[in-house]
Amino acid sequence: MFIADLPYAKTLRDHLVRSIRFALEEDLGSGDITALLIPAQQTSQAQVITREPGVLCGREWFEEVFRQIDPTVTLNWLKQDGDTLLANDILVELRGNTRAILTAERSALNFLQTLSGSATLARRYAMAVAGKALVILDTRKTLPGLRLAQKYAIAVGGCQNHRLGLYDMFLIKENHIAGCGGIANAVKRAQEIAPDKKIEVEVESLEQLLEALDLPVDVIMLDNFNVQQTAEAVKLTQGRIKLEASGNMDLERIAELTGVLPDYVSVGKLTKDISSLDLSLRLVG
Template structure:
Protein backbone atom coordinates (compact mmCIF):
# COMPACT_ATOMS: atom_id res chain seq x y z
CA UNK A 1 0.00 0.00 0.00
CA UNK A 2 1.45 3.37 -1.01
CA UNK A 3 1.88 6.06 1.58
CA UNK A 4 0.04 9.34 0.95
CA UNK A 5 2.53 12.15 1.10
CA UNK A 6 5.35 10.67 -0.98
CA UNK A 7 4.84 13.26 -3.69
CA UNK A 8 6.75 15.82 -5.73
CA UNK A 9 4.78 18.64 -7.35
CA UNK A 10 1.56 16.76 -6.76
CA UNK A 11 2.80 13.52 -8.33
CA UNK A 12 4.17 10.34 -6.73
CA UNK A 13 7.92 9.91 -6.60
CA UNK A 14 7.79 6.36 -8.00
CA UNK A 15 5.86 5.81 -11.23
CA UNK A 16 8.02 2.95 -12.44
CA UNK A 17 6.00 0.47 -14.52
CA UNK A 18 4.97 -2.94 -13.24
CA UNK A 19 7.37 -5.88 -13.70
CA UNK A 20 7.97 -6.95 -17.29
CA UNK A 21 6.32 -10.30 -16.63
CA UNK A 22 3.06 -8.58 -15.66
CA UNK A 23 3.01 -6.51 -18.86
CA UNK A 24 3.94 -9.56 -20.93
CA UNK A 25 1.12 -11.64 -19.44
CA UNK A 26 -1.43 -8.86 -19.98
CA UNK A 27 -0.37 -8.49 -23.60
CA UNK A 28 -0.36 -12.25 -24.26
CA UNK A 29 -3.99 -12.49 -23.09
CA UNK A 30 -5.03 -9.50 -25.19
CA UNK A 31 -3.36 -10.75 -28.37
CA UNK A 32 -4.70 -14.28 -27.95
CA UNK A 33 -8.19 -12.85 -27.52
CA UNK A 34 -7.92 -10.71 -30.66
CA UNK A 35 -5.87 -12.87 -33.04
CA UNK A 36 -7.13 -16.36 -32.31
CA UNK A 37 -5.76 -18.64 -35.03
CA UNK A 38 -4.56 -15.71 -37.11
CA UNK A 39 -5.46 -12.28 -38.45
CA UNK A 40 -7.26 -13.07 -41.69
CA UNK A 41 -7.74 -9.38 -42.49
CA UNK A 42 -4.11 -8.34 -42.09
CA UNK A 43 -3.14 -11.31 -44.26
CA UNK A 44 -4.62 -9.42 -47.21
CA UNK A 45 -1.89 -6.76 -46.91
CA UNK A 46 1.58 -7.12 -48.47
CA UNK A 47 4.03 -8.14 -45.74
CA UNK A 48 6.45 -5.28 -46.34
CA UNK A 49 7.92 -2.65 -44.04
CA UNK A 50 5.72 0.36 -43.53
CA UNK A 51 5.37 3.34 -41.23
CA UNK A 52 2.55 4.43 -38.94
CA UNK A 53 1.76 7.32 -36.65
CA UNK A 54 -0.17 7.41 -33.40
CA UNK A 55 -2.38 10.43 -32.83
CA UNK A 56 -4.26 11.54 -29.72
CA UNK A 57 -7.53 13.16 -30.73
CA UNK A 58 -8.38 14.88 -27.43
CA UNK A 59 -6.59 16.45 -24.46
CA UNK A 60 -5.25 13.66 -22.25
CA UNK A 61 -2.59 12.40 -19.89
CA UNK A 62 -0.85 9.61 -21.79
CA UNK A 63 -0.28 6.33 -19.98
CA UNK A 64 0.35 2.77 -21.08
CA UNK A 65 3.47 2.92 -23.21
CA UNK A 66 4.91 -0.37 -21.85
CA UNK A 67 1.78 -2.29 -22.91
CA UNK A 68 1.59 -0.54 -26.30
CA UNK A 69 5.23 -1.33 -27.03
CA UNK A 70 4.91 -4.94 -25.87
CA UNK A 71 1.91 -5.56 -28.15
CA UNK A 72 3.84 -4.46 -31.21
CA UNK A 73 7.11 -6.15 -30.27
CA UNK A 74 5.32 -9.44 -29.61
CA UNK A 75 4.33 -9.54 -33.29
CA UNK A 76 7.38 -7.82 -34.75
CA UNK A 77 10.49 -7.86 -32.54
CA UNK A 78 12.25 -5.51 -34.96
CA UNK A 79 9.58 -2.80 -34.95
CA UNK A 80 10.96 0.69 -34.30
CA UNK A 81 8.82 2.84 -31.99
CA UNK A 82 9.71 6.50 -31.51
CA UNK A 83 7.76 8.21 -28.74
CA UNK A 84 7.45 11.98 -28.95
CA UNK A 85 6.08 12.35 -25.41
CA UNK A 86 6.99 10.94 -22.01
CA UNK A 87 4.77 8.65 -19.98
CA UNK A 88 2.47 10.88 -17.93
CA UNK A 89 2.69 13.90 -20.24
CA UNK A 90 -0.47 15.89 -20.83
CA UNK A 91 -1.01 16.45 -24.55
CA UNK A 92 -3.33 18.54 -26.70
CA UNK A 93 -5.88 17.23 -29.18
CA UNK A 94 -4.27 16.39 -32.49
CA UNK A 95 -0.84 15.58 -31.07
CA UNK A 96 1.16 12.85 -32.82
CA UNK A 97 2.54 11.04 -29.81
CA UNK A 98 4.53 8.28 -31.54
CA UNK A 99 5.70 6.99 -34.90
CA UNK A 100 6.36 3.38 -35.80
CA UNK A 101 8.19 1.48 -38.52
CA UNK A 102 7.79 -2.25 -39.01
CA UNK A 103 6.06 -4.98 -40.98
CA UNK A 104 2.68 -3.78 -42.21
CA UNK A 105 0.78 -6.90 -41.21
CA UNK A 106 2.19 -6.83 -37.68
CA UNK A 107 1.42 -3.12 -37.29
CA UNK A 108 -2.21 -3.74 -38.21
CA UNK A 109 -2.58 -6.92 -36.16
CA UNK A 110 -1.21 -5.29 -32.99
CA UNK A 111 -3.18 -2.07 -33.50
CA UNK A 112 -6.37 -2.79 -31.55
CA UNK A 113 -4.80 -4.51 -28.56
CA UNK A 114 -2.13 -1.82 -28.23
CA UNK A 115 -4.70 0.97 -28.47
CA UNK A 116 -7.03 -0.75 -26.00
CA UNK A 117 -4.31 -0.67 -23.36
CA UNK A 118 -3.22 2.88 -24.15
CA UNK A 119 -6.72 4.39 -24.34
CA UNK A 120 -7.90 2.67 -21.15
CA UNK A 121 -4.86 3.51 -19.04
CA UNK A 122 -4.72 7.06 -20.40
CA UNK A 123 -8.38 7.41 -19.40
CA UNK A 124 -7.57 6.43 -15.82
CA UNK A 125 -4.47 8.65 -15.70
CA UNK A 126 -6.40 11.62 -17.12
CA UNK A 127 -9.28 11.26 -14.67
CA UNK A 128 -6.85 10.94 -11.78
CA UNK A 129 -4.89 14.00 -12.89
CA UNK A 130 -8.11 16.02 -13.00
CA UNK A 131 -8.94 15.10 -9.40
CA UNK A 132 -5.37 15.75 -8.26
CA UNK A 133 -5.52 19.21 -9.86
CA UNK A 134 -8.85 19.89 -8.15
CA UNK A 135 -7.35 19.38 -4.66
CA UNK A 136 -4.04 21.10 -5.36
CA UNK A 137 -2.48 22.81 -2.33
CA UNK A 138 -5.00 21.31 0.13
CA UNK A 139 -2.70 18.53 1.33
CA UNK A 140 -5.23 15.82 0.42
CA UNK A 141 -4.15 12.77 -1.57
CA UNK A 142 -6.34 11.13 -4.21
CA UNK A 143 -6.55 7.36 -3.74
CA UNK A 144 -7.88 4.56 -5.92
CA UNK A 145 -9.87 1.49 -4.80
CA UNK A 146 -10.19 -2.20 -5.75
CA UNK A 147 -12.98 -1.38 -8.24
CA UNK A 148 -10.85 -2.25 -11.25
CA UNK A 149 -11.30 -4.06 -14.57
CA UNK A 150 -10.75 -7.79 -13.83
CA UNK A 151 -7.23 -8.81 -14.78
CA UNK A 152 -5.98 -5.23 -15.17
CA UNK A 153 -5.65 -4.11 -11.55
CA UNK A 154 -1.87 -3.73 -11.63
CA UNK A 155 -2.08 -1.77 -14.89
CA UNK A 156 -4.86 0.52 -13.71
CA UNK A 157 -3.22 1.21 -10.37
CA UNK A 158 -0.05 2.10 -12.25
CA UNK A 159 -2.13 4.53 -14.32
CA UNK A 160 -3.44 6.13 -11.12
CA UNK A 161 0.14 6.75 -10.01
CA UNK A 162 1.03 8.19 -13.41
CA UNK A 163 -1.92 10.58 -13.03
CA UNK A 164 -0.60 11.79 -9.67
CA UNK A 165 -2.72 9.61 -7.39
CA UNK A 166 -1.81 7.19 -4.62
CA UNK A 167 -2.60 3.49 -4.53
CA UNK A 168 -4.88 2.11 -1.84
CA UNK A 169 -4.27 -1.55 -0.97
CA UNK A 170 -3.56 -3.71 -4.00
CA UNK A 171 -5.87 -6.49 -2.89
CA UNK A 172 -7.19 -8.38 0.10
CA UNK A 173 -3.71 -9.52 1.11
CA UNK A 174 -1.62 -6.41 1.76
CA UNK A 175 -3.73 -4.48 4.29
CA UNK A 176 -6.48 -5.25 6.78
CA UNK A 177 -9.68 -3.22 6.42
CA UNK A 178 -12.32 -3.44 9.12
CA UNK A 179 -15.95 -2.79 8.21
CA UNK A 180 -19.36 -3.27 9.78
CA UNK A 181 -19.24 -7.08 9.34
CA UNK A 182 -16.14 -7.28 11.51
CA UNK A 183 -17.68 -5.05 14.17
CA UNK A 184 -20.83 -7.18 14.17
CA UNK A 185 -18.84 -10.40 14.50
CA UNK A 186 -16.54 -9.07 17.25
CA UNK A 187 -19.25 -7.25 19.21
CA UNK A 188 -17.59 -3.83 19.09
CA UNK A 189 -15.18 -1.80 17.04
CA UNK A 190 -12.60 -1.95 19.82
CA UNK A 191 -12.74 -5.74 19.89
CA UNK A 192 -12.51 -5.90 16.10
CA UNK A 193 -9.39 -3.71 16.08
CA UNK A 194 -7.72 -5.79 18.78
CA UNK A 195 -8.58 -9.02 16.94
CA UNK A 196 -7.10 -7.65 13.71
CA UNK A 197 -3.91 -6.51 15.41
CA UNK A 198 -3.48 -9.92 17.02
CA UNK A 199 -4.11 -11.79 13.76
CA UNK A 200 -2.08 -9.57 11.41
CA UNK A 201 0.32 -7.44 13.46
CA UNK A 202 2.61 -6.62 10.52
CA UNK A 203 -0.02 -5.35 8.07
CA UNK A 204 -1.46 -1.82 7.81
CA UNK A 205 -4.87 -1.52 9.46
CA UNK A 206 -7.63 0.63 7.96
CA UNK A 207 -10.80 1.09 10.01
CA UNK A 208 -14.15 2.22 8.65
CA UNK A 209 -16.32 4.10 11.13
CA UNK A 210 -19.97 5.09 10.81
CA UNK A 211 -20.34 7.42 13.81
CA UNK A 212 -18.28 9.90 15.78
CA UNK A 213 -18.36 7.53 18.76
CA UNK A 214 -16.73 4.85 16.60
CA UNK A 215 -14.21 7.43 15.44
CA UNK A 216 -13.25 8.03 19.08
CA UNK A 217 -12.79 4.27 19.54
CA UNK A 218 -10.55 4.01 16.49
CA UNK A 219 -8.49 7.00 17.59
CA UNK A 220 -8.06 5.47 21.03
CA UNK A 221 -7.10 2.00 19.78
CA UNK A 222 -4.93 3.19 16.91
CA UNK A 223 -4.63 2.21 13.24
CA UNK A 224 -2.99 3.46 10.06
CA UNK A 225 -6.04 5.18 8.57
CA UNK A 226 -9.69 5.82 9.44
CA UNK A 227 -12.38 5.80 6.77
CA UNK A 228 -15.28 8.07 7.74
CA UNK A 229 -18.26 6.55 5.98
CA UNK A 230 -21.25 8.67 4.86
CA UNK A 231 -20.44 11.58 7.16
CA UNK A 232 -22.21 14.82 6.30
CA UNK A 233 -20.22 18.06 6.16
CA UNK A 234 -20.68 18.94 9.83
CA UNK A 235 -19.75 15.45 11.02
CA UNK A 236 -16.76 15.35 8.68
CA UNK A 237 -15.41 18.62 10.05
CA UNK A 238 -15.95 17.41 13.60
CA UNK A 239 -14.08 14.21 12.75
CA UNK A 240 -11.15 16.27 11.47
CA UNK A 241 -11.21 18.31 14.67
CA UNK A 242 -11.21 15.22 16.88
CA UNK A 243 -8.52 13.41 14.89
CA UNK A 244 -6.33 16.54 14.90
CA UNK A 245 -3.82 14.91 12.58
CA UNK A 246 -3.13 11.94 14.85
CA UNK A 247 -4.40 9.38 12.33
CA UNK A 248 -5.12 10.17 8.65
CA UNK A 249 -8.79 10.36 7.73
CA UNK A 250 -10.16 9.03 4.44
CA UNK A 251 -13.40 9.99 2.70
CA UNK A 252 -14.95 7.68 0.11
CA UNK A 253 -18.21 7.56 -1.81
CA UNK A 254 -20.21 10.28 -3.53
CA UNK A 255 -17.10 12.20 -4.54
CA UNK A 256 -16.94 13.98 -7.89
CA UNK A 257 -15.07 16.91 -9.40
CA UNK A 258 -17.72 19.33 -8.14
CA UNK A 259 -17.43 18.23 -4.50
CA UNK A 260 -13.85 17.01 -4.06
CA UNK A 261 -12.31 20.42 -3.39
CA UNK A 262 -14.67 21.22 -0.53
CA UNK A 263 -14.07 17.81 1.02
CA UNK A 264 -10.31 18.31 0.81
CA UNK A 265 -10.55 21.78 2.31
CA UNK A 266 -12.29 20.31 5.36
CA UNK A 267 -8.90 18.85 6.26
CA UNK A 268 -9.10 15.13 5.46
CA UNK A 269 -5.83 13.60 4.32
CA UNK A 270 -7.17 11.04 1.82
CA UNK A 271 -10.03 10.89 -0.67
CA UNK A 272 -10.61 7.54 -2.38
CA UNK A 273 -12.52 7.44 -5.67
CA UNK A 274 -13.68 4.19 -7.22
CA UNK A 275 -14.57 5.94 -10.46
CA UNK A 276 -10.90 6.43 -11.34
CA UNK A 277 -10.73 2.78 -12.38
CA UNK A 278 -14.41 1.78 -12.54
CA UNK A 279 -15.95 4.53 -14.67
CA UNK A 280 -13.30 4.51 -17.36
CA UNK A 281 -13.84 6.70 -20.41
CA UNK A 282 -11.27 5.66 -22.98
CA UNK A 283 -9.19 8.37 -24.60
CA UNK A 284 -9.67 8.76 -28.36
CA UNK A 285 -6.51 7.51 -30.09
CA UNK A 286 -5.83 6.39 -33.62
CA UNK A 287 -3.00 4.51 -35.32
CA UNK A 288 -2.68 5.25 -39.04
CA UNK A 289 -0.44 3.57 -41.58
CA UNK A 290 1.77 5.89 -43.60
CA UNK A 291 3.16 9.29 -42.73
CA UNK A 292 1.00 12.14 -41.60
CA UNK A 293 0.60 14.68 -44.39
Protein backbone atom coordinates (compact mmCIF):
# COMPACT_ATOMS: atom_id res chain seq x y z
CA MET A 1 0.00 0.00 0.00
CA PHE A 2 1.05 3.58 -0.66
CA ILE A 3 -0.09 6.86 0.89
CA ALA A 4 -1.59 7.77 -2.49
CA ASP A 5 -4.05 4.89 -2.09
CA LEU A 6 -5.79 6.59 0.83
CA PRO A 7 -8.63 9.15 0.60
CA TYR A 8 -6.81 11.39 3.09
CA ALA A 9 -3.45 11.21 1.24
CA LYS A 10 -2.94 14.97 0.82
CA THR A 11 -3.71 15.72 4.45
CA LEU A 12 -1.46 12.88 5.55
CA ARG A 13 1.46 14.16 3.49
CA ASP A 14 1.05 17.64 4.99
CA HIS A 15 1.01 16.14 8.49
CA LEU A 16 4.03 14.00 7.64
CA VAL A 17 6.20 16.97 6.69
CA ARG A 18 5.12 19.00 9.73
CA SER A 19 5.55 16.15 12.22
CA ILE A 20 9.05 15.43 10.96
CA ARG A 21 9.99 19.09 11.07
CA PHE A 22 8.90 19.20 14.71
CA ALA A 23 10.66 15.92 15.54
CA LEU A 24 13.92 17.25 14.10
CA GLU A 25 13.60 20.55 15.96
CA GLU A 26 13.07 18.55 19.14
CA ASP A 27 16.11 16.33 18.53
CA LEU A 28 18.62 18.72 16.96
CA GLY A 29 18.05 21.86 18.99
CA SER A 30 21.07 24.07 18.28
CA GLY A 31 22.83 21.26 16.39
CA ASP A 32 24.20 17.71 16.59
CA ILE A 33 27.45 18.24 18.49
CA THR A 34 28.37 14.54 18.48
CA ALA A 35 28.24 14.39 14.69
CA LEU A 36 30.92 17.11 14.64
CA LEU A 37 33.40 14.38 15.67
CA ILE A 38 33.19 13.13 12.07
CA PRO A 39 35.09 14.97 9.28
CA ALA A 40 32.64 17.23 7.46
CA GLN A 41 33.19 15.72 3.99
CA GLN A 42 33.32 12.07 5.01
CA THR A 43 30.83 9.74 3.30
CA SER A 44 29.61 6.33 4.36
CA GLN A 45 27.33 3.46 3.47
CA ALA A 46 24.83 2.16 5.99
CA GLN A 47 22.06 -0.41 6.35
CA VAL A 48 18.90 -0.62 8.43
CA ILE A 49 18.03 -4.11 9.64
CA THR A 50 15.22 -5.51 11.72
CA ARG A 51 16.11 -7.65 14.71
CA GLU A 52 12.68 -9.25 14.85
CA PRO A 53 9.92 -10.32 12.45
CA GLY A 54 7.16 -7.88 11.60
CA VAL A 55 5.52 -5.77 8.89
CA LEU A 56 7.31 -2.79 7.37
CA CYS A 57 5.59 0.59 7.47
CA GLY A 58 6.80 4.18 7.32
CA ARG A 59 9.12 4.42 4.34
CA GLU A 60 7.94 7.93 3.40
CA TRP A 61 8.53 9.19 6.95
CA PHE A 62 12.04 7.75 6.94
CA GLU A 63 12.73 9.34 3.56
CA GLU A 64 11.36 12.73 4.63
CA VAL A 65 13.70 12.83 7.63
CA PHE A 66 16.69 12.49 5.31
CA ARG A 67 15.15 14.91 2.82
CA GLN A 68 15.00 17.57 5.53
CA ILE A 69 18.47 16.78 6.93
CA ASP A 70 20.37 16.21 3.67
CA PRO A 71 18.57 15.38 0.42
CA THR A 72 21.82 14.15 -1.17
CA VAL A 73 21.77 10.99 0.97
CA THR A 74 20.55 8.19 -1.30
CA LEU A 75 18.25 5.40 -0.12
CA ASN A 76 17.90 2.01 -1.79
CA TRP A 77 14.88 0.21 -0.36
CA LEU A 78 14.91 -3.58 -0.37
CA LYS A 79 11.46 -3.85 1.24
CA GLN A 80 8.12 -2.13 0.65
CA ASP A 81 5.47 -0.95 3.11
CA GLY A 82 3.31 -3.97 3.88
CA ASP A 83 6.08 -6.53 3.33
CA THR A 84 6.47 -9.28 5.91
CA LEU A 85 9.90 -9.09 7.54
CA LEU A 86 12.10 -11.76 9.08
CA ALA A 87 14.70 -11.13 11.77
CA ASN A 88 17.96 -9.72 10.31
CA ASP A 89 16.33 -8.64 7.03
CA ILE A 90 17.96 -5.58 5.46
CA LEU A 91 15.28 -2.95 4.89
CA VAL A 92 17.18 -0.12 3.23
CA GLU A 93 20.72 0.76 2.16
CA LEU A 94 21.98 4.33 2.55
CA ARG A 95 24.87 6.21 1.00
CA GLY A 96 25.94 9.78 1.69
CA ASN A 97 27.47 12.25 4.11
CA THR A 98 28.33 10.45 7.37
CA ARG A 99 27.34 13.34 9.61
CA ALA A 100 23.93 13.58 7.91
CA ILE A 101 23.30 9.85 8.23
CA LEU A 102 24.12 9.85 11.94
CA THR A 103 22.14 13.03 12.65
CA ALA A 104 19.04 11.71 10.91
CA GLU A 105 19.38 8.15 12.25
CA ARG A 106 17.31 8.27 15.44
CA SER A 107 14.43 10.40 14.17
CA ALA A 108 14.14 8.32 11.00
CA LEU A 109 14.18 5.06 12.95
CA ASN A 110 11.67 6.37 15.50
CA PHE A 111 9.07 6.91 12.79
CA LEU A 112 9.87 3.67 10.95
CA GLN A 113 9.86 1.45 14.04
CA THR A 114 6.70 3.00 15.52
CA LEU A 115 4.65 2.71 12.34
CA SER A 116 6.01 -0.78 11.67
CA GLY A 117 4.90 -1.73 15.19
CA SER A 118 1.36 -0.54 14.45
CA ALA A 119 1.28 -2.34 11.10
CA THR A 120 2.64 -5.53 12.65
CA LEU A 121 -0.06 -5.61 15.31
CA ALA A 122 -2.76 -4.77 12.76
CA ARG A 123 -1.60 -7.68 10.60
CA ARG A 124 -2.12 -10.07 13.52
CA TYR A 125 -5.69 -8.86 13.94
CA ALA A 126 -6.37 -8.95 10.21
CA MET A 127 -5.15 -12.53 10.01
CA ALA A 128 -7.37 -13.48 12.95
CA VAL A 129 -10.49 -12.66 10.92
CA ALA A 130 -9.21 -13.67 7.48
CA GLY A 131 -12.01 -15.31 5.52
CA LYS A 132 -14.65 -14.07 7.97
CA ALA A 133 -17.32 -11.43 7.29
CA LEU A 134 -15.88 -9.31 10.09
CA VAL A 135 -13.90 -6.08 9.70
CA ILE A 136 -11.39 -4.81 12.27
CA LEU A 137 -11.46 -1.03 12.76
CA ASP A 138 -9.02 1.28 14.50
CA THR A 139 -10.04 4.10 16.90
CA ARG A 140 -8.95 7.61 17.91
CA LYS A 141 -6.75 6.18 20.69
CA THR A 142 -3.61 7.21 18.83
CA LEU A 143 -0.28 8.79 19.75
CA PRO A 144 -0.77 12.58 19.84
CA GLY A 145 0.43 14.14 16.60
CA LEU A 146 0.61 10.79 14.78
CA ARG A 147 -3.11 10.15 14.21
CA LEU A 148 -3.06 9.89 10.43
CA ALA A 149 0.34 8.20 10.37
CA GLN A 150 -0.90 5.42 12.63
CA LYS A 151 -4.12 5.09 10.67
CA TYR A 152 -2.02 4.62 7.54
CA ALA A 153 -0.09 1.91 9.39
CA ILE A 154 -3.34 0.17 10.34
CA ALA A 155 -4.38 0.12 6.69
CA VAL A 156 -0.96 -1.24 5.71
CA GLY A 157 -1.42 -4.01 8.26
CA GLY A 158 -4.71 -5.03 6.69
CA CYS A 159 -7.33 -3.53 9.00
CA GLN A 160 -9.60 -0.57 8.25
CA ASN A 161 -9.84 3.00 9.48
CA HIS A 162 -12.76 4.27 11.55
CA ARG A 163 -13.38 8.03 11.60
CA LEU A 164 -10.25 10.17 11.32
CA GLY A 165 -11.27 12.67 13.97
CA LEU A 166 -14.17 14.56 15.46
CA TYR A 167 -15.02 16.25 12.17
CA ASP A 168 -15.77 13.57 9.59
CA MET A 169 -18.68 11.65 11.18
CA PHE A 170 -20.92 11.65 14.24
CA LEU A 171 -20.24 9.11 16.96
CA ILE A 172 -22.97 9.68 19.54
CA LYS A 173 -21.85 8.12 22.80
CA GLU A 174 -23.17 7.86 26.35
CA ASN A 175 -22.31 11.41 27.40
CA HIS A 176 -23.69 12.94 24.20
CA ILE A 177 -26.94 11.03 24.72
CA ALA A 178 -27.15 12.23 28.32
CA GLY A 179 -26.38 15.81 27.30
CA CYS A 180 -29.06 15.78 24.58
CA GLY A 181 -31.74 14.13 26.69
CA GLY A 182 -31.90 10.86 24.76
CA ILE A 183 -30.82 9.03 21.63
CA ALA A 184 -33.62 10.38 19.45
CA ASN A 185 -32.84 13.99 20.37
CA ALA A 186 -29.14 13.47 19.69
CA VAL A 187 -29.76 11.92 16.26
CA LYS A 188 -32.24 14.64 15.30
CA ARG A 189 -29.74 17.32 16.27
CA ALA A 190 -26.97 15.60 14.28
CA GLN A 191 -29.14 15.61 11.17
CA GLU A 192 -29.78 19.32 11.61
CA ILE A 193 -26.09 20.16 12.10
CA ALA A 194 -24.62 18.13 9.22
CA PRO A 195 -27.16 16.12 7.21
CA ASP A 196 -24.43 14.80 4.90
CA LYS A 197 -22.37 13.20 7.68
CA LYS A 198 -22.55 9.56 8.70
CA ILE A 199 -24.16 8.92 12.10
CA GLU A 200 -23.10 6.18 14.50
CA VAL A 201 -24.80 5.67 17.89
CA GLU A 202 -23.41 3.82 20.88
CA VAL A 203 -25.85 1.65 22.84
CA GLU A 204 -25.31 -0.04 26.20
CA SER A 205 -28.30 -2.39 26.24
CA LEU A 206 -30.65 -4.29 23.97
CA GLU A 207 -33.38 -1.81 24.90
CA GLN A 208 -31.27 1.06 23.56
CA LEU A 209 -30.50 -1.02 20.47
CA LEU A 210 -34.21 -1.38 19.70
CA GLU A 211 -34.65 2.37 20.11
CA ALA A 212 -31.73 3.14 17.80
CA LEU A 213 -33.01 0.71 15.15
CA ASP A 214 -36.01 2.99 14.58
CA LEU A 215 -33.80 6.03 13.94
CA PRO A 216 -31.98 7.20 10.77
CA VAL A 217 -28.48 6.08 11.79
CA ASP A 218 -25.80 4.31 9.76
CA VAL A 219 -24.05 2.20 12.39
CA ILE A 220 -24.86 1.08 15.93
CA MET A 221 -21.97 0.50 18.32
CA LEU A 222 -22.50 -2.26 20.89
CA ASP A 223 -20.59 -0.99 23.91
CA ASN A 224 -19.14 -3.77 26.07
CA PHE A 225 -21.74 -6.35 25.01
CA ASN A 226 -20.74 -9.91 25.89
CA VAL A 227 -20.88 -12.66 23.25
CA GLN A 228 -24.45 -13.66 24.14
CA GLN A 229 -25.69 -10.07 24.02
CA THR A 230 -23.90 -9.50 20.71
CA ALA A 231 -25.52 -12.62 19.25
CA GLU A 232 -28.94 -11.37 20.36
CA ALA A 233 -28.22 -7.95 18.84
CA VAL A 234 -27.29 -9.54 15.51
CA LYS A 235 -30.50 -11.59 15.63
CA LEU A 236 -32.66 -8.57 16.47
CA THR A 237 -31.07 -6.42 13.78
CA GLN A 238 -31.42 -8.99 10.99
CA GLY A 239 -29.04 -7.07 8.75
CA ARG A 240 -31.10 -3.85 8.85
CA ILE A 241 -28.08 -1.83 10.01
CA LYS A 242 -24.37 -2.28 10.50
CA LEU A 243 -23.28 -3.31 14.00
CA GLU A 244 -19.92 -2.50 15.58
CA ALA A 245 -18.71 -4.37 18.67
CA SER A 246 -16.52 -2.28 20.94
CA GLY A 247 -14.99 -2.26 24.41
CA ASN A 248 -11.63 -3.75 25.48
CA MET A 249 -11.41 -5.90 22.40
CA ASP A 250 -8.47 -8.25 21.99
CA LEU A 251 -7.67 -11.33 19.93
CA GLU A 252 -9.36 -13.65 22.41
CA ARG A 253 -12.64 -11.72 22.39
CA ILE A 254 -12.54 -11.38 18.63
CA ALA A 255 -12.12 -15.15 18.29
CA GLU A 256 -15.37 -15.55 20.23
CA LEU A 257 -17.15 -13.00 18.04
CA THR A 258 -16.22 -14.75 14.77
CA GLY A 259 -19.03 -17.18 15.54
CA VAL A 260 -21.50 -14.34 16.09
CA LEU A 261 -20.38 -11.97 13.34
CA PRO A 262 -21.26 -8.35 13.93
CA ASP A 263 -20.11 -6.28 10.97
CA TYR A 264 -17.23 -4.50 12.69
CA VAL A 265 -15.03 -4.76 15.76
CA SER A 266 -13.17 -1.62 16.86
CA VAL A 267 -9.85 -2.18 18.62
CA GLY A 268 -8.12 0.59 20.56
CA LYS A 269 -5.10 -1.64 21.18
CA LEU A 270 -4.09 -1.32 17.53
CA THR A 271 -2.70 2.15 18.14
CA LYS A 272 -2.42 2.63 21.89
CA ASP A 273 -0.76 -0.60 23.05
CA ILE A 274 1.86 -1.01 20.36
CA SER A 275 5.44 -2.19 20.67
CA SER A 276 7.86 -0.60 18.22
CA LEU A 277 9.69 -2.96 15.91
CA ASP A 278 13.34 -3.43 16.92
CA LEU A 279 15.32 -1.77 14.11
CA SER A 280 18.99 -0.86 13.90
CA LEU A 281 21.13 1.30 11.60
CA ARG A 282 24.79 0.36 11.12
CA LEU A 283 27.58 1.92 9.08
CA VAL A 284 29.00 -0.72 6.74
CA GLY A 285 31.56 1.19 4.76
